[in-house]
Amino acid sequence: MFGNIKTIFFDYDGTLHKSIKIYAPAFRKAYQYLVDNEFAKDRKWSDQEISYWLGFSSKDMWKEFMPDLDEDVRNKASKIIGKEMLNQLSDGKAQLYDGAIEVLKYLKDKKYKLLFVSNCGIYYRDMARELFNLDNYFEEMVCSEEYNYIPKHEIVKKIKDKYPSEMVIIGDRIQDIEAGIKNEINTIACNFGYGSKDELSSADYEISNIAELMKIL
Structure with a gap:
């Protein structure tokens, strides 16, 4: 073939x-920001649940994950994920x-x-x-x-x-x-x-x- x-x-x-090695902690940090600011309800996320979003662009991920979230809040949460993933990369966590x-x-x-x-x-x-x-x-x-x-x-x-x-x-x-x-x-x-x-x-x-x-x- x-x-x-x-x-x-x-x-x-x-x-x-x-990528779940660096994405999961970044996702959890962003979600905690949403919880702390009362944009989302507190809950635990498994790696398997979080891994669903791997492969999506940031834009498409938020459109499906929390479509009603205010754009400014969504952008802030997205930046938290991006920054934390880069921190994980810088710390040698990527595999x-x-x-x-x-x-x-x-x-x-x-x-x-x-x-x-x-x-x-x-x-x-x-x-x-x-x-x-x-x-x-x-x-x-x-x-x-x-x-x-x-x-x-x-x-x-x-x-x-x-x-x-x-x-x-x-x-x-x-x-x-x-x-x-x-x-x-x-x-x-x-x-x-x-x-x-x-x-x-x-x-x-x-x-x-x-x-x-x-x-x-």
Whole structure:
């Protein structure tokens, strides 16, 4: 199925990066701000519940999570999440999945064009780039903030023509699978990330470990 592939789009959070490690404490801190200021009721959030929001852009997350929240309050809470995630990154709390760098190096050495496409902010992307030396592997690192948080499938449509047309998209959420389907690109679902079984059911192929890519690509 993937014998002619030349260009690979990679999602980041939940695909290469075990992002719940830094997102969960950031989410809880922002939610506590909402509780303290009587914008939300006090409750405990499990990592599994919080992980649902990984893969969403900040804009889409708040639109679905608390759509009636005042925009200024929403922006403040969003900034708390962003700042705390960056603090976690700076403190060395970020973790890639075991084998992720080895996979990227393997694919780069095989002359694939690797592209990073994430529903994240610019500064977050740049911190990840620096922490894990991602410029060694990716031709381009795209984040949704650069495109005013439009859907991922629209971002892929805007950039795909710069690269060889034999493509595959690898990710763990419906946004990644949708980006492939709407752009007529093959998809590989990562069932070890944060997406549900149902949302990944339309993918062309499924992997249970990032290292499996070295067997099929």
